[in-house]
Amino acid sequence: MSRPRIVIVGAGFAGFRAARALSRLTRHKADITLLNPTDYFLYLPLLPQVAAGILEPRRVTVSLSGTLPHVRLVLGEAGAIDLDGQTVHYTGPEGDAGTLPFDRLILAAGSVNKLLPIPGVAEHAHGFRSLPEALYARDHATRQMELAAVDGDPESRAARCTFVVVGAGYTGTEVAAQGKLFTDAQVRKHPLRAGLRPRWLLLDIADRVLPELDERLSRTADRVLRQRGVEVRMGTSVKEATHRGVLLTDGEFVETRTLVWCVGVRPDPLAESLELPLERGRLLVDPYLQVPGRPVLYAAGDAAAVPDLEKPGEYTPMTAQHAWRQGKAVAQNVAASLGMGERRAYRHRDMGFVVDLGGVKAAANPLGVHLSGVAAGAVTRGYHLAAMPGNRVRVAADWFLDAVLPRQAVQLGLVRSWSVPLDTTSPELVRMPGGPEADQMGDEPAEDQPAESRPDPVQDPDAAKHHEPPGPVMRPGRPAPSGPPSDAPAVHKPRPGTAAHPETGSHKPSQGET
Secondary structure (H helix, E strand, O other), X not given: OOOOEEEEEOOOHHHHHHHHHHHHHHOOOOEXXXXXXXXXXXXXXXXXXHHOOOOOHHHHEEEHHHHOOOOEEEEOEEEEEEXXXXXXXXXXXXXXXXXXXXXXXXXXXXXXXXXXXXXXXXXXXXXXXXXXXXXHHHHHHHHHHHXXXXXXXHHHHHHHOEXXXXXXXXXXXXXXXXXXXXXXXXXXXXXXXXXXOOEEEEXXXXXXXXXXXXXXXXXXXXXXXXXXXXXXXXXXXXXXXXXXXXXXXXXXXXXXXXXXXXXXXXXXXXXXXXXOOEXXXXXXXXXXXXXOOOOOEEEOHHHEEOEOXXXXXXXXXXXXXXXXXHHHHHHHHHHHHOOOOOOOOOOOOOOOEEEEOOOOOEEEOHHHOOEEHHHHHHHHHHHHHHHOOOOHHHHHHHHXXXXXXXXXXXXOOOOOHHHOOOOOOOOOOOOOOOOHHHXXXXXXXXXXXXXXXXXXXXXXXXXXXXXXXXXXXXXXXXXXOOOOOOOOOOOOOOOOOOOOOOOXXXXXXXXXXX
16 A cells, blocks of 8 residues: 655745654654755744844755655646645746645645735835845845945935835844844945944834733834934834935835835735635634645645634734644644644743843843843744754854954845845746746846836736646646646636735734744
8 A cells, every 4th residue: 555645835944844743643653745946944033133244144044854854855846736636836036837645735835925006016126025025135245335435426325325115024023134234234344334324113003012912012112223323213114215315104204225124924825826715815724724625735834724712702823833743743734634633723822022122232032031131032032042953053153253253244146136026936946047037037136226217026017928728727826837738637817916915904923922
C-alpha cells in the first residue's frame, strides 16, 4: 500500500511549523511535500532591523531543506487547486509547470500587502512584507540621504530627507522607530551632512499607535517615537500619492520621495480562488482547521478564518503567534486523519506582545506584565532569539556588532524599485529582468523622474490580449503555465480583481507576539 501524500502550500509561520511537526508525527509513514516560492522560512518580525542595517538579510532566513530534512521541498507558486482531482498545479521559478497530487492538502499561503483604493498609492508606495522589500527600503533610505547631501535645491533636499510611513500597527511602528535611528546615524557623524534633518512621519486613521494592543503598550510606543523625533499623526492618512509627495486627509501636502505602506495585510488570493466559503477573504475552517465538506483540505495561518474558542462568534486574528500555533495544530489533525494520533480543536492563550522600538527601547507585556525601556528591550530580543527556528548565534552576533561598531550605510543595488511593486500577490519574489514585466519596463528610471514618464511597474499593457488557457486557471497575478493538457480535470477559478481591498478598518498585527 502506498504512503499517503501530504502537500503543504506555503512556508510561512503556519506552513513551516506544520511541515516540521508532520515530519515528526508521521515518522516516515507519509510523503510530505512543501511548495513554496523561496527555499527559506522568513522570520518577519526582524525585517525592520534588516532595513535599518542592524541585521544582514540572511540572518532572518532559515533554510527549509536544512531544517526539514525529511520534507520534500518544491520551489514554485501554487496557481490552481483541483480539489476533486486532488492535485495542485504550480509554476516553477524558471516558468516550468508542475503538478503535485495529494491525499491531504494544507493551505498555508499566508498574506500579501493590503491595498486601498487611494489614487497613486500602487504606483508610488512600497510595502514591507518581504526580504526584497526590506532590502529595497534600506538602499532607498541610504540613497536619499546621499543625494540630499549634494542637492543644491533646499526643497528637493528636504523632500529627500522626508519619510512617510502609513500604518501604525506593528510593522509601521517598528519601521518608523528603526528608520529614524538609521537616518539620524547617517547624518550625525558626517560633517558634510550637518545641515540635513531627517524627518519621519507615522500616519494612521486610528486614534492611537498600536490600536489592537493594550493601551499601556500604545502609550509607551507613542512616547518613544515622539521623543525620538518621529511625527506621530493619528486620525490622518494619505488621500493621494504623487511623484512629488503625498496629500494627507487633513489637507496638507508633504513633499517626499519615500512612502512606506504598512496598513496591514490581506489573505493570499489563492484562498479566494477555491470558491469556497470565506470570511473577509480567509477560508472558513472548523475548530480542527479542516474545511467543512472537504475532508482532504485543511488551512492555517493568515489564509484561514479559524473560530476563536476563547471568544465565541469571533475568529482568531491574522498574527504570527496564531499562525505558528495553528501550524502545530493542523499537523496533529492531519496526522490524526491518517490514523496517527487524535485530533484536537485549536485553542490559544495570549502570552503577550513585544514591539521593538530600536536601540535599547521596546514595549512588551509578557504574561500580562507591562514593561518598557531596557527591560522591555531585553525581553523582546530574548523572545526573538527563542522564537527563531535557526540562526540564533548569527543574530546575536549581529546585535553585538551593532552595539560596538557603526552601521554600514551602503547601497547594494540588488533590488530596483520596479522589482518590488506594491500591487503583487508574490511580495517574496522580485520581478526579474527579462521577464514579461521587465520587457515592458526596461531599465529603472531615476528616483526623481516624473511619474508620468515612468514605466508602470504593475500593469501589463498586453494583459487584455491574453485569453484563459485550457486546464488550470491561475491565481490573479500569476503567469499561465504551459501545462497541464487541455483535458485536465476542472479546477476552481480565481475571482477577478485583487488590486484593491475594500477594508478601511484598523490594522491587524502580523508580527512581534510572544
